[in-house]
Amino acid sequence: MIDIVLCASGSDEVRIVHDLAVDRDRPARVVRRCADLAETLAVTAAGIGDVVLIDVTVRGLGRDVLTSMMRDAAVVGMRPVDAPDTTALGLRHVVPAEASVQEILAAIESASVGEQEDAEAWVQEAAPDSPGPRGRVLAVWGPVGSPGRSTIAVNLAAEAAAAGRETVLVDADTYGPALSQMLGVLDEAPGIVAAARAHDRDTLDSDALDSLLPLVQPRLRLLSGIGVPGRWAELRRTALDGVWGALARRGELVIADVAAVLEEDEELSYDTAAPQRNAAAISALEAADAVLAVVSADPVSITRLLRDQARLEELGVQELHVVVNRIGSPVPGDRIRDLIASRLPVASLNLLPDDPVACRTAAWDGALLAESASRSALRRGLRDLADSPAVQGAPDAAVPEPARAGPERRTR
Known part of the structure; x- marks a missing residue:
């Protein structure tokens, strides 16, 4: 019976x-x-x-x-x-x-x-997968601290779009969402929440998705974040898993800015109906084709990255690209490069120079580095990174040589 x-x-x-x-x-x-x-x-x-x-x-x-x-x-x-x-x-x-x-x-x-x-x-x-081309999903992550994840994510997406690639930028940071403000977008409606709800209700078709992706620059669209951290519970894991697939089918490149914390709450994990605090970051990293790990050029940030290696492996991250941000004196870039490369298996390692003036100017103007500091070394480093295999994807299975950015590169 x-x-x-x-x-x-x-x-x-x-x-x-x-x-x-x-x-x-x-x-x-x-x-x-x-x-x-x-x-x-x-x-x-x-x-x-x-x-x-x-x-x-x-x-x-x-x-x-x-x-x-x-x-x-x-x-x-x-x-x-x-x-x-x-x-x-x-x-x-x-x-x-x-x-x-x-x-x-x-x-x-x-x-x-x-x-x-x-x-x-x-x-x-x-999360049904439809036939046809699929874009590359790149998660921009970094250990706890403020290594510059959002600054790199937003400017990297802008450089990829300027180079002719259809790009979708996603604010999936549930602790400090900021991409709308950084881009000077006044309407901060939580697009990622609406997308998750639509997928949950089986209504996230191409038209619905397009309506949630305003064009903020030529070939660059934004899926805005939750606005305030208190709305994190509205992003459920299964709904987000489907959103990444829909976005990948929508654009050539998807760049997601995610928060640092990757732990799963052991007490909540037994309650399958409960939302998970770090669901957005974990879902993005598991769905990503590659992860761009951003660290500051200091021993604390680098040590945190090395300690997070085991967690990244648990999440199935196989293609890890490291960006060391804010390179400057007194520690030379080569020393940092050797330190990380000797302890962490990475697909590429990129160095970006410290340029606080350019970053502050862009932040106060609600502008991109390409708009407010187009000739800065940091902007050139990000433009080169956008052209690298980390963002474009390797043409074959070979592991690309570590790229040099910032002050160690020749200017164009």
Whole structure:
């Protein structure tokens, strides 16, 4: 006997319960009728029911909630007559709400038999990958401190766009979102939150995504951040995983500015419905084709990077490019290069000069370095970095030679 947890609208709920109760020989029974999504989640978490039969338009239902629900039971969706055919939220078993009880039972039996299969395939179902070219995803990260992650991310994206590459810049820093202000964008609507919600509700198509990506420079679009750190809980892991795929299909290059902290909360990790504080950074690093690790040219920042190596490996980071920022006296760049290269396996190592005046001027003007300090050594170093394999992608499997930037490069 298959135990069903039912969450449906009034008329459909009454009809299904009645039809199942009439014939006691049927292989399924309704063991709980839930009034809303919260009750449904509580019931399944308590281990009640083998299959959840739920209206896909119920308030609050999304991919993230379904991910939690499918850990405890199989799920069959019911689509109302007025809901579009695309409303399936990645579910493998969906029936029309007006379907006969025989059709509903067939879907329930199929879901019950394939419950383990459905759970294992849910990640791919929740983030389907469409055919066609895929852009390169680059996560700009760095250890705790202020090594200049956001400054490098925003100017690197601008240089890539100026070089002719369609670029999407994403503010995924949930501790100190700042890219809108750095670009002088007045409208700080949280685009990344809207994108995550749209993906969670299965409505993040190309038109919806384009509406969230204002053009801030020729060939450069921005997906703005959460605005204030307190909104971090609105970025759920499964929704973000799908957003990266959608962005990669949208542009040639995606550059994501992420926060430093990569730990997972052990207490919250047992509660699968709870948001994770560092979900945005972890999701971005796992989805990235390459990670650009930014450190300051000081022993504390470099040591923090070396200590974070194990965590980066846990997240599956294979292509790691290091940018040492704020190079200047008294320590020469070659000494720092040798120190990092001897202790950390990197695909490339780049040095950028210290130029506080140019950075302060750009910050107060809400401008790019290309606009406020176009002839500075820092701007030239970033332009060269934008042309490097770290951003462009290596043409083959060979590991590129470490690039030299800043004062050690010849000016153009």
